[in-house]
Amino acid sequence: MAIILKKICMIGDFSVGKTSLVSRYVQQSFSDKYLTTVGVKIDTKLVTLPDQRQAKLSLWDIAGSDTLTSASMSYLRGAAGYLLVVDGTRRPTWDAALQLRDAVTKQIGAKPNILLLNKADLTEQWEVNDALVSQEREQGSTILKSSAKLGMGVEDAFTLLTLRMLDAN
Amino acid sequence: MRTIPLSIIKYVHAWWMSELILTYLHIDHDGVLVSWGGHPRHYGLFNLETNKDAIEQIPFLEGFLPARYTEIIEFIKVGSGRTAHIHLVPFRGGTWVLLFDATAEHDRQQRMQQQLNELSILTYRQTRLLQELETVAKQLQTDKVHLEEIAKNKGQLISNLSHELRTPLTSIASYSRLLEDTSNQDYVLNVKSNANHLLALIDNILDQTQLESGNITLQVGNCDPRLLLKELRTIFAPLASEKKLTLALQATSQLPFTLIVDELRLRQILINLLNNAIKFTISGKVSLILDWQQSNLMFEVTDTGKGISPDALEKIFLPYHRETNQQNGVGLGLAITKQLVELMGGEIRVKSMLNEGTTFSGFISTHTGMRYDNDEDADISSQNIKVLLAEDTRSTHLLLVTYLKESGYTVLSAYNGAEAIALAESEQPEIVLMDMQMPIMDGYSATRTLRERDFKSPIIALSASDLIEDREAALRAGCSHYLRKPVALDILLNIIKVLQA
Ligand SMILES: Nc1nc2c(ncn2[C@@H]2O[C@H](COP(=O)(O)OP(=O)(O)O)[C@@H](O)[C@H]2O)c(=O)[nH]1
Ligand SMILES: [Mg+2]
Numbered sequence: 287m288a289i290i291l292k293k294i295c296m297i298g299d300f301s302v303g304k305t306s307l308v309s310r311y312v313q314q315s316f317s318d319k320y321l322t323t324v325g326v327k328i329d330t331k332l333v334t335l336p337d338q339r340q341a342k343l344s345l346w347d348i349a350g351s352d353t354l355t356s357a358s359m360s361y362l363r364g365a366a367g368y369l370l371v372v373d374g375t376r377r378p379t380w381d382a383a384l385q386l387r388d389a390v391t392k393q394i395g396a397k398p399n400i401l402l403l404n405k406a407d408l409t410e411q412w413e414v415n416d417a418l419v420s421q422e423r424e425q426g427s428t429i430l431k432s433s434a435k436l437g438m439g440v441e442d443a444f445t446l447l448t449l450r451m452l453d454a455n
Numbered sequence: 456m457r458t459i460p461l462s463i464i465k466y467v468h469a470w471w472m473s474e475l476i477l478t479y480l481h482i483d484h485d486g487v488l489v490s491w492g493g494h495p496r497h498y499g500l501f502n503l504e505t506n507k508d509a510i511e512q513i514p515f516l517e518g519f520l521p522a523r524y525t526e527i528i529e530f531i532k533v534g535s536g537r538t539a540h541i542h543l544v545p546f547r548g549g550t551w552v553l554l555f556d557a558t559a560e561h562d563r564q565q566r567m568q569q570q571l572n573e574l575s576i577l578t579y580r581q582t583r584l585l586q587e588l589e590t591v592a593k594q595l596q597t598d599k600v601h602l603e604e605i606a607k608n609k610g611q612l613i614s615n616l617s618h619e620l621r622t623p624l625t626s627i628a629s630y631s632r633l634l635e636d637t638s639n640q641d642y643v644l645n646v647k648s649n650a651n652h653l654l655a656l657i658d659n660i661l662d663q664t665q666l667e668s669g670n671i672t673l674q675v676g677n678c679d680p681r682l683l684l685k686e687l688r689t690i691f692a693p694l695a696s697e698k699k700l701t702l703a704l705q706a707t708s709q710l711p712f713t714l715i716v717d718e719l720r721l722r723q724i725l726i727n728l729l730n731n732a733i734k735f736t737i738s739g740k741v742s743l744i745l746d747w748q749q750s751n752l753m754f755e756v757t758d759t760g761k762g763i764s765p766d767a768l769e770k771i772f773l774p775y776h777r778e779t780n781q782q783n784g785v786g787l788g789l790a791i792t793k794q795l796v797e798l799m800g801g802e803i804r805v806k807s808m809l810n811e812g813t814t815f816s817g818f819i820s821t822h823t824g825m826r827y828d829n830d831e832d833a834d835i836s837s838q839n840i841k842v843l844l845a846e847d848t849r850s851t852h853l854l855l856v857t858y859l860k861e862s863g864y865t866v867l868s869a870y871n872g873a874e875a876i877a878l879a880e881s882e883q884p885e886i887v888l889m890d891m892q893m894p895i896m897d898g899y900s901a902t903r904t905l906r907e908r909d910f911k912s913p914i915i916a917l918s919a920s921d922l923i924e925d926r927e928a929a930l931r932a933g934c935s936h937y938l939r940k941p942v943a944l945d946i947l948l949n950i951i952k953v954l955q956a
Contacts, residue, residue, distance in 0.1 A: 291510065293517045300572045322569040324561050325530020325538060328515045337849055344514040349530075349568075360528055364518010376579060420945055430857055442857050449850040 289332070292451050293344045293364050294444075297386050298371035299379040300350030303404040306434035307371065308347045311444055316435050323349045326361050333448055341448050352382035354389040362390060367398040367451040369443060374403045374431070377413040384422075398450035399428075400443050406431040407438070459492075463551055466525075466544055477553065478539075482509040484521055484548030498554050499536025513552075519543055522550040530561050605667075608775030608786075659787040663774055666794045673798065678718040680745055680752070681706055687725060687743070694733050695741065702733075703742040710747045716821040720795050721752075727792045728756040728815050735813070736760035748818070751801070755816040762809040771805060840955055843867045843884035845875035845901065846917065847893045851940070855888070858944055864951075872896030872904075879905055884912060886951050891918040891929060899932045906933035913954040917942060 296304035305323050309315050312329045327347045334340050348361050362368075370387055373379045383401060390397075401422070403414060419429055428446070432439035459467075459479070467477055478493030480503070488509040495503055503512055510516055515533060519526075522543035532538045538561040539554040665671045684704045695702035725743065732741045739759030746753040763771060774790035796803045801819035842864045846852040856866045867882055869875040871893045879887060887905075891898035902914050915936045916929035926937045936950055 291514055291517055293514075301576060320569075320573070322565055322572050324565045324568055325532065325557075327532045329534060330514050335849070336853070342514065344517055346515075350572075357529055360526065376576075378579075423944055426941075428854060431861060439857070442853065446850060446853045446857070449853060453850055 289340050289342045290452070291342045291344060292366040292448065293346065294447065294451075295346045295362055295365045295368040295390075296348055296371060297368050297383070297390060298350055299352045299373070299376075299382040302350060302371045302373035302376075302379050303432075303434045304350060304369075304371050305347050307369070307402070307404065307432065307440055307443075308345050310434045310437055310440045312345065314437070316437070318435075323347060325349060325357070331444075333444065335445060335449060335452075339452065341452060343444070343448065352378070352385070354386065354393065359393055362394050365394055365397060366454070367447050369447060370399055370401045372401060372403050372414065374405050374414045375408050375411040380414050380418070398447060398454055400447050400450075401427055401429045402439070402443055403429060403431045404434060407433040407436050460546065463544065463546065463553075466542075467553065477555075479554070480509070480513065480552040481546075482516075482520060482550045482552065486510060486520055488512060489549070493554070495554070497537050497556070498531075498539045499533030516552070520550055521545065521548060530557055530564075532561075604773055605775065608773065659791060662791050663787045663794075666791060666798075667774075671795075671798065673717040673720060675715055675717050678714045678716050678721065679712060680710055680714055681712070683718065683722060683725075684743075684745065686722070687729065690726070691729055691733060691741075698733065698736070699738065700733065700736055701740040701742075703740065705742070705744050707744065707746040710745055710752075714752060714821045716752070716819070717799065720799065721819070724792050724795050724819075725754065725756075727788045728754075731788060732756050732758035732760065732813070732815075739812070750820065751818040752821045753816070753818045755814060757812060757814045759812040762811055763805070763807040763813055764809060768805060768807060772803075839865065840886070840951075841865045841867060841882060841884040842951065843869060843875060843878055843882065843887045845869040845872065845888065845893065845898065846890040847871060848890075851890075855942070858948075862948055872898060872901030875901045876904055879910055879912075880908070885955055887912060887914040888947075889914050889916055889934065891916055891920070891925070898934075899928060902929070902932040902934055915947075915950060915954075 296308060298304055300322065301320055305321070305327070306316060308327075308329055309317075312331050326349065329345045329347070331343045331345060332340065333343055346361055346365070348358050349355075351358065354362075368390060370383045371379075372383045387399065387401075390399075403419070423429055430439055430443050430446075432443055434440060463479075478491075478495055478498065480491045480495065481489045483489050486509050488503060488505050488507055490505055491503050495501075500513060509520065515531065519528070522545040524545060526543045528541045528543070530538055531541050537556055537558045540557045542553040542555070544551045544553065662671070684706055688702070688704050691702055691704075729741065729743060736758040737760065741758045742756070744753075744755045746755075772789050772793040773786075775786050793803050796817055796819055799819040799821070801817055803815060803817035805813065805815050807813040840863075842859055844852065844855055844859070844866055846855065847870050852868065852870070856868065859866045867878050867884055869878050873896045875887070875889065875898075876896075878884070889898040889902055893901075898916060898918075902916070905914070913935035914933060915938060916926075916934035917938050917940055918925055918929065919940045920926075921939055929937050935954065938947060938950070
């Protein structure tokens with residue numbers, strides 16, 4: 287039996303940690319050095335869910351931007367779900383994520399997604415306040431905290447998104 | 456290897472550069488890889504096998520096949536391969552996928568973009584730093600003005616204080632002497648009232664010193680605000696009737712029956728305000744209204760007294776400030792009141808018209824008996840609390856686990872009623888979250904069994920149903936609370952906190 291393939295896009299402003307989250311998830315590694323992503327980098331990962339179901343993920347790490355560029359629109363094709371990444375230490379990346387979500391929905395329809403508040407290890411520089419988060423959660427958004435640096439919440443986010451994508455079938 | 460059709464050659468021609476070797480994949484209309492050529496491994500594509508499904512071997516083509524029109528996807532990098540521009544060209548129902556090396560162009564753009572992005576982050580951080588500096592500078596400036604004012608007033612305080620202490624002390628001393636030979640009731644009362652006055656004075660000075668040094672901590676507990684009003688009436692009714700003032704102390708119907716608040720300090724605030732109001736009102740009415748709006752306790756003290764001039768209003772909350780020398784005290788009451796209100800997360804304002812009266816109004820932030828939403832509290836109180844989650848839907852399960860862990864709880868996972876019973880008995884969790892619809896054994900039976908076996912911790916029912924019957928069935932089975940799915944996270948956390956307290 288062929289393992290089911292799901293395409294996941296990493297969406298968010300630049301330098302929020304999209305590339306870092308993928309490399310933490312796929313290679314269990316992290317680097318402090320920032321290297322801008324141009325275009326898209328694709329990795330695959332075989333994931334086994336808590337209920338033993340398996341899926342092959344095609345992870346599209348897209349160049350960061352606070353708006354959807356025409357190039358990123360074609361990258362979105364065929365995506366079954368996406369992670370919206372926010373740098374918790376830069377408030378504008380939160381607003382960008384919410385706008386990007388609308389734009390992505392316009393482009394490929396409503397798909398399972400999770401908003402990740404990344405860099406959760408840098409609490410003293412935190413700029414996204416809890417009231418904002420609870421308000422957005424009340425609207426039905428799933429919002430999790432993560433740190434690609436410490437490996438915190440990364441696996442959970444990808445697993446939850448995969449579950450949602452499989453259940454959406 | 457097959458030959459390349461002419462139309463493809465023509466297409467390629469437009470893109471051809473001598474140093475590039477064409478890498479291509481030909482995929483038919485069924486998605487089968489028919490042929491390939493060039494160096495796909497340069498682009499991270501290994502072990503390609505013809506006559507097999509293309510997507511399985513080249514997952515990134517998901518969603519792009521078959522191509523309906525010619526399309527270019529720029530700057531794609533697969534794994535650790537080189538970056539390519541990928542051209543998808545439709546051909547007889549199938550697709551030709553052409554890969555052109557774009558590494559040089561990629562690296563050039565990356566260098567440029569890197570500089571731009573780094574600059575943009577730097578600018579952002581710089582702006583934030585400047586903003587912070589500005590706020591700090593402003594704060595320092597107001598602190599400075601404030602301190603100067605206090606310093607100025609403190610000098611005044613010394614003379615006021617000595618005067619204030621001297622008068623009653625003299626009085627106490629002389630009446631005490633009289634007490635030695637008579638035992639007149641009036642003399643005793645006089646000694647008592649002067650002594651009380653001294654005590655209140657010294658308490659205020661102590662409070663102010665502690666507030667200034669940040670040494671006051673709030674002792675939060677349960678408080679019945681209506682009982683508090685009754686007490687205040689007992690304290691002030693004699694004073695008011697002596698001056699023939701109407702005293703109206705009221706609570707609105709919104710006011711909860713229990714507040715979580717430092718009752719002692721709340722009482723102190725209200726006593727100070729009422730005391731002032733009665734003191735400066737010759738005739739008419741003094742009223743206090745307590746109300747509840749948006750999780751805040753609202754208070755309003757109004758009098759029909761002589762009012763306060765606009766100049767004086769500005770300084771009324773400053774410590775050691777006194778409007779007139781005829782005034783009793785050292786001018787700390789309102790300063791303390793304001794600082795206490797702010798310490799309790801509130802604000803106080805004053806409005807006044809000369810010869811018409813004065814209103815002090817404001818709020819303090821408190822909780823009703825049913826809400827705890829202080830985050831710091833949550834972190835401390837949720838530590839070492841075990842929550843058993845019985846929920847079979849995997850995604851809901853994982854989401855709740857993640858949220859609960861984020862709030863500091865230790866989570867035990869069960870996916871049906873039988874597992875829930877086993878875990879509840881072996882781990883003795885403080886709280887149980889029980890989905891009502893589960894396979895093998897549902898939440899109703901599991902709850903019933905646990906209660907029969909004398910399991911005491913609260914069980915919160917989670918259910919997709921909004922029917923009254925289902926709610927009643929869950930409560931009858933022994934659940935302590937019933938929440939409808941999807942569960943609002945804030946509500947769930949609040950209930951857990953209240954139950955565990
Ligand atoms: N402290 C901290 N730094 C992070 C984290 N994730 C990413 N970074 C850093 O943030 C910068 C941008 O990360 P990157 O993954 O390239 O962001 P992208 O542009 O969204 O792909 C890099 O310097 C990373 O080292 C995190 O969780 N914590
Ligand atoms: Mg990146």
